[in-house]
Amino acid sequence: MTDSAQIPHHAVHYVNRVGWLRAAVLGANDGIVSTASLMTGIAASGASAQSILLSGVAALVAGAMSMAAGEYVSVSAQSDTERADLAKEAKALRNQPHAEWVELRDIYVERGLAPDLAGQVAEQLMAADALGAHARDELGISDLATARPVQAAMASAASFAVGAAPPVLAAALAPAGHAIVAIVGACLLCLALLGHVGARLGGAKPSRSIVRTLFWGVLAMTVTAGAGHLFGAVI
Numbered sequence: 001m002t003d004s005a006q007i008p009h010h011a012v013h014y015v016n017r018v019g020w021l022r023a024a025v026l027g028a029n030d031g032i033v034s035t036a037s038l039m040t041g042i043a044a045s046g047a048s049a050q051s052i053l054l055s056g057v058a059a060l061v062a063g064a065m066s067m068a069a070g071e072y073v074s075v076s077a078q079s080d081t082e083r084a085d086l087a088k089e090a091k092a093l094r095n096q097p098h099a100e101w102v103e104l105r106d107i108y109v110e111r112g113l114a115p116d117l118a119g120q121v122a123e124q125l126m127a128a129d130a131l132g133a134h135a136r137d138e139l140g141i142s143d144l145a146t147a148r149p150v151q152a153a154m155a156s157a158a159s160f161a162v163g164a165a166p167p168v169l170a171a172a173l174a175p176a177g178h179a180i181v182a183i184v185g186a187c188l189l190c191l192a193l194l195g196h197v198g199a200r201l202g203g204a205k206p207s208r209s210i211v212r213t214l215f216w217g218v219l220a221m222t223v224t225a226g227a228g229h230l231f232g233a234v235i
C-alpha cells in the first residue's frame with residue numbers, strides 16, 4: 001500500500017507537497033533577497049569590495065541561524081499545542097466515551113451524513129482508533145507525529161544558505177568595481193530559477209510565479225540600495 005510505485009502518478013496530489021515546498025521556497029527566497037539586498041546597500045554606500053563580501057558572509061550566517069531559531073521555536077510551539085490538545089482529548093475519551101461519540105457523530109452529520117449512518121461511522125472509527133478519529137476530524141491534526149522542530153530548523157537554515165550563497169559568490173568573483181552588477185544579476189537569475197522550480201513542483205504556471213519572485217527581489221534591492229546610497233553620503 002505504501003509503495004508509491006503502485007500508485008498511478010495522477011493520484012499523487014500537489015497539495016501533499018505544499019508544506020515542505022512552502023518552507024524550502026520561503027527559505028531560499030529569503031536567503032537570496034535579504035543577502036543580495038544587504039550587499040547591494042553596502043555596495044551603494046561606496047564600501048570596499050572586502051566590506052561588501054564580508055557583509056554577504058555575515059548575512060548568510062546570521063540569516064541561516066535566525067531561520068533555524070525561528071523555525072525551531074514556532075514548530076515547537078505548534079507541537080506543544082497539539083500534544084496538549086491530544087492529551088485533553090484522550091482524557092475525555094476515557095472519562096466520557098458516549099459524549100465523545102455524540103460529538104464525532106454530530107461532526108459527520110454536519111458534513112452531510114444521515115444521523116444513523118453518522119452514528120455508525122463514528123462508532124466504527126472509534127472502535128478502530130478513537131484518538132486518531134477525534135484528532136483528525138475534530139482537531140484537524142491529520143498526522144499524529146507531524147512536528148519535528150530540529151528537522152524543520154535544519155531544513156530552513158540549509159535552504160536560506162543555498163539561497164544566500166550565489167550573491168556572495170558573485171561578489172567574490174566580480175571584477176573590481178562591478179560588485180553591484182554581479183550581485184543584482186546573480187540575485188535576479190536565482191529568483192527567476194526559484195520561481196520556475198517552485199511553480200513546476202507545485203503544478204502552477206511558471207510565468208506568474210517568476211514575475212512575482214522577481215518583483216519582490218527588485219523592490220527589496222532598490223529600497224536597500226537607496227538607503228545605502230543616502231546614508232553612505234551622509235556618514
Ligand SMILES: [Zn+2]
Nearest residue numbers: 100103134138
Ligand atoms: Zn472529541
